[in-house]
Amino acid sequence: MIALALTALLVGLAAYPVVRRLTRRLERLQTSVEALGAGQLSTRVPVEGSDEVARLAQSFNQSAERVEALVTAQKSLLANASHELRSPLARVRMAIELAGDGSSPEIREELKKNIAELDQLIDEILLASRLDAVSDVALHMESIDFAALAAEECARVGAELSAEPAQMEGDARLLRRMIRNLLENAKRHGEDSPIEVALRCLGKEIQLEVCDGGRGVPLEERERIFEPFYRIPGTRERDGSVGLGLSLVRQIARRHGGDAHCFGREGKGACFRVRLKSPFA
Numbered sequence: 169m170i171a172l173a174l175t176a177l178l179v180g181l182a183a184y185p186v187v188r189r190l191t192r193r194l195e196r197l198q199t200s201v202e203a204l205g206a207g208q209l210s211t212r213v214p215v216e217g218s219d220e221v222a223r224l225a226q227s228f229n230q231s232a233e234r235v236e237a238l239v240t241a242q243k244s245l246l247a248n249a250s251h252e253l254r255s256p257l258a259r260v261r262m263a264i265e266l267a268g269d270g271s272s273p274e275i276r277e278e279l280k281k282n283i284a285e286l287d288q289l290i291d292e293i294l295l296a297s298r299l300d301a302v303s304d305v306a307l308h309m310e311s312i313d314f315a316a317l318a319a320e321e322c323a324r325v326g327a328e329l330s331a332e333p334a335q336m337e338g339d340a341r342l343l344r345r346m347i348r349n350l351l352e353n354a355k356r357h358g359e360d361s362p363i364e365v366a367l368r369c370l371g372k373e374i375q376l377e378v379c380d381g382g383r384g385v386p387l388e389e390r391e392r393i394f395e396p397f398y399r400i401p402g403t404r405e406r407d408g409s410v411g412l413g414l415s416l417v418r419q420i421a422r423r424h425g426g427d428a429h430c431f432g433r434e435g436k437g438a439c440f441r442v443r444l445k446s447p448f449a
């Protein structure tokens with residue numbers, strides 16, 4: 169019995185390093201699969217040896233390569249298409265101006281309004297696709313007074329602001345866009361209720377909350393509304409409402425080390441919270 173137990177122990181001890189090495193390689197593979205799933209498309213695993221695990225790693229690398237190429241191609245197609253749409257649009261605008269009094273003022277006004285909307289849509293798609301391409305556009309980082317930025321934007325729409333002083337590193341143009349999108353939503357979808365904005369500093373994190381007293385966002389829609397082009401069914405298609413505003417808000421927050429969420433209570437108004445995190449805040 170003792171001899172048997174000793175043999176089992178010896179076999180176990182001898183096999184341990186081999187098994188440990190194998191599980192480590194599998195763990196590395198699992199981490200990489202998870203990273204790829206989380207959107208880090210440049211993830212690859214080292215291929216060691218020539219066994220089944222190595223072949224699995226090789227297949228993973230090939231698939232990741234293909235996925236990355238496809239996504240990159242799609243993003244650049246979107247960015248280029250939006251960019252290319254700009255020039256004919258500018259030409260149409262110019263032609264309308266030159267056409268002078270040939271057509272009725274109402275028709276000219278209507279055309280101008282539609283062109284302005286198209287222009288804004290292209291601008292948003294362009295920004296969204298650029299922000300999405302992780303390695304693309306660098307942010308124009310500068311030291312900014314975030315509280316002053318929020319105060320300016322709140323004053324534009326008559327929102328009530330309670331703010332703590334908040335100095336941070338960030339891209340002022342993008343952060344202004346982020347606040348503006350949230351305020352415009354509160355105005356557009358908040359049924360003319362008062363808009364309340366709160367700005368807090370929690371250590372190295374800045375939190376911005378924009379709340380309205382409108383119809384709120386149902387629980388099951390609170391994540392979906394951040395998807396590009398998604399609008400809650402029943403949302404009236406008002407001028408220029410395309411469903412890109414919140415996806416931009418989230419992308420801008422993420423590019424500043426934070427995130428954006430909706431936690432509005434149904435029927436009692438919607439609340440959006442944006443966190444901007446260290447090392448940027």
Ligand SMILES: Nc1ncnc2c1ncn2[C@@H]1O[C@H](COP(=O)(O)OP(=O)(O)OP(=O)(O)O)[C@@H](O)[C@H]1O
Pocket residue numbers: 349353354356357358380382383384385393394398399400401403408409410411412413414415438
């Ligand atoms: N404050 C709010 N109250 C209720 N619903 C909201 C609110 N903000 C957003 N939503 C819902 O979320 C959807 C997506 O918002 P998002 O800002 O992305 O698009 P949009 O406002 O429709 O268009 P735009 O691209 O011009 O911003 C809206 O269509 C609306 O249904």
Ligand SMILES: [Mg+2]
Pocket residue numbers: 349352353411412413414
């Ligand atoms: Mg919006």
